[in-house]
Amino acid sequence: MLNVLLVEDDLDLADTVVQFLELEGIRCDHGANGMAGLQLAKEGGYQVLLLDINLPRLDGLSLCEKLRDGGDDTPVLMLTARDGLDDKLAGFKAGTDDYLVKPFALKELVVRLEALARRRSGQVRKLSCADLEMNLRDKTVSREGKILKLSPTGWRLLEALLRASPEVVSRQALEEAVWEDDIPDSNSLKVHIFHLRKAIDLPFSSPLLQTVAGHGFAIRENSVE
Template identity: 85%
Template structure:
């Protein structure tokens, strides 16, 4: 079942959305203000977050920014009465993935939610696995609080692995993420994987970069295999 978090202070609208989504087989948890929404979002387990832009205690844009800064890559659909370009740009800058302008058809809401639920957000500003963190804003990588230095290719490789984590990413998808259509000889990925593993795993007791024989690579702790 698809799990959605709705953060909306208009209780009549919230009740209508929750009831309609349940009819459509979508479980919807409701928070009535921004701070309640932040706490519920941190508890996790949602495939999509549905945020009103005008919320008491913590507005939707600020809530979105906090979630993205913490590394939450759950897709966010923003509900708003503002349909101006500047307002939409501000939302995308804050980290939202899509907009739905009030009033909207509930059927369209369901279609948007199902589409967003099939992917993770590309708006997240921090990627992590265990004690390894990649800050996309500051362009830094740390593990256990220590700075990890990477080449530009190593950076792109690690970003692709962390975006997929803990799932396996194939060799072909990794090569395309790093080199697009200009893929070099077959040994290049092997060399860069070796260098990346040396940078992020060799100094530590718990390796994170896993080779999944016959499938590709995954960034995850061994205990989760």
């Protein structure tokens, strides 16, 4: 079942949306202000977030920006009465994935939700695991606060691994993420993984880049047997 979060201070509208989505087989939790929405979103488990722009305590754009800065890549659909280009550009800058202008058709809402639920957001600003952080906005990688130097290929590998963390990424998926259709010889990935592990793990006490025999690689804290 699709699980979404609605953050909307118009209680009548929120009640209508929640009831309609439930009829469509979509579970919808509700937060009535920005701070409540932030707390619910951090608890996780949602495939899409529906955020009203004009919220008490914390507006929708600020809420979205806080989530993105914290590494949350859940797709965000912004609900707004503003349909001007400047307003939409501000939303995309804050990390919004899509807009739906009020008043909207509930059927259209369902279509937008289902489309967004099929992917993770590309608007996240920070990816992390334990003390390893990749800042996509500043194009920096650090561990224990120390800036690490990566090659462009190492950067793409680490980004693919962190986006999937703690799940395993297959060799094929990593090769496609780095080289797309121009995949080099079979030893290239092995060499680049070696250099990536040397950069992010060798100077530190706990390894994060794990090799999962027969499956691929993962960035995670626990060791792989």
